[in-house]
Amino acid sequence: MGDGAAVRETAGPSSVMQKAFDLLDVFRNGRVLTLSEVARRAGLPKSTAYPVLAMLVRVGAVEHEGTGYRIAFRMMALGAASAARSPLEAVREATPGHHVQIDVKFCCRT
Structure with missing residues (x-):
């Protein structure tokens, strides 16, 4: 907080x-x-x-x-976002001044 x-x-x-x-x-x-x-x-x-x-x-x-x-897919997406956050934070901290992002593509969900 x-x-x-x-x-x-x-x-x-x-x-x-x-x-x-x-x-x-x-x-x-x-x-x-x-x-x-x-x-x-x-x-x-x-x-x-x-x-x-x-x-x-x-x-x-x-x-x-x-x-x-x-x-639900929503819960899987939350879990994936949580798991992806830590490595991205490390990359961001190691590369000051650069933009860091991750793209996750989902296919074929009905």
Whole structure:
């Protein structure tokens, strides 16, 4: 934070946030998973997993595909941007006065 304000840590993450990240973690293999698979892998009942999964679909973190769900392109792009940032920062710092950029081309997404 630019104004020097400290970020206060709470006792723990909110229940909804924790469940959302628990659900996102199950998509690490990139497969399409059914609601039952998502809930089982996250260790949550389907009745709990469904509304959190629906929220993740609304915000574009997960996509509904056929009878299942998969991680959304938006999340993959965020991960790629995060991974690309560190090497670019190193190049920028090593080449003062020069412009540094990365182009990522995506093809054939329906």
